[in-house]
Amino acid sequence: MSRRAHQAAPARDTSGPTVSVCRGCCCGTPKIPDVDHAGQLSGLRRALDAVATVRAVDCLDACEQANVVVQPSAQGRRAGGRPVWLGLVNDADAARDIAAWVRAGGPGLADPPEILDLYTFRPSRRVQRGL
Numbered sequence: 001m002s003r004r005a006h007q008a009a010p011a012r013d014t015s016g017p018t019v020s021v022c023r024g025c026c027c028g029t030p031k032i033p034d035v036d037h038a039g040q041l042s043g044l045r046r047a048l049d050a051v052a053t054v055r056a057v058d059c060l061d062a063c064e065q066a067n068v069v070v071q072p073s074a075q076g077r078r079a080g081g082r083p084v085w086l087g088l089v090n091d092a093d094a095a096r097d098i099a100a101w102v103r104a105g106g107p108g109l110a111d112p113p114e115i116l117d118l119y120t121f122r123p124s125r126r127v128q129r130g131l
Contacts, residue, residue, distance in 0.1 A: 016052040017106035018071040019044060019098070024059030027067035035090045043092070047099035052106070062087070062123040068098060072107035081108020086119040094119060 021041050022028055028037040045054045052073075060069060065087030072081030084107050089095060097113045104110035112120075 015073055015075070016048075017073045017076060017102050018053045018055065019048060019102060020055055020057045020060065020069040020071065022058075022060045022067040023056040026063045027060070028056070032090060040089075040092075040095055044095055044099060047096070048102055052102050060085075060123075061127045062121075065121050065123075068119075070098065070102060070106055073105075073109070076106055076108030079108035081106065083107065084112065084116075085121055085123055086116060087121045089119055 021044065023037065023041065026032065028041070041054070041056055048054050060067070062085070065085075068086040068089045069083050070086065071083045072079075086094075086098065089098065094116070097116055101110060101112045101116065
């Protein structure tokens with residue numbers, strides 16, 4: 001066994017926003033056709049690599065609409081930001097708009113592009129508590 005000091009990999013900055021992308025029962029499966037689900041997730045991860053945590057989740061439990069939730073950073077939450085639920089984000093332009101907003105700071109720190117108003121919805125309180 002080596003006696004060299006073990007150097008840990010640099011810690012990833014988790015202080016930024018979190019983007020949860022549904023890849024469970026409906027949203028990220030062939031049940032939603034003509035969408036490159038894997039490409040959308042990897043594109044968001046590339047676009048937000050040093051800015052936010054992008055995670056795939058099994059199910060957001062709002063299957064009729066949901067597939068992306070943007071949660072504010074700690075700083076964004078202190079500034080009044082709350083999670084923003086975006087549904088039917090099935091095209092590359094919407095994903096690019098989300099990435100641009102999150103790079104600008106996300107909820108509480110930057111206003112989303114107006115086009116994202118078309119995707120925003122409010123799930124039940126039970127579903128919101130689950131996230």
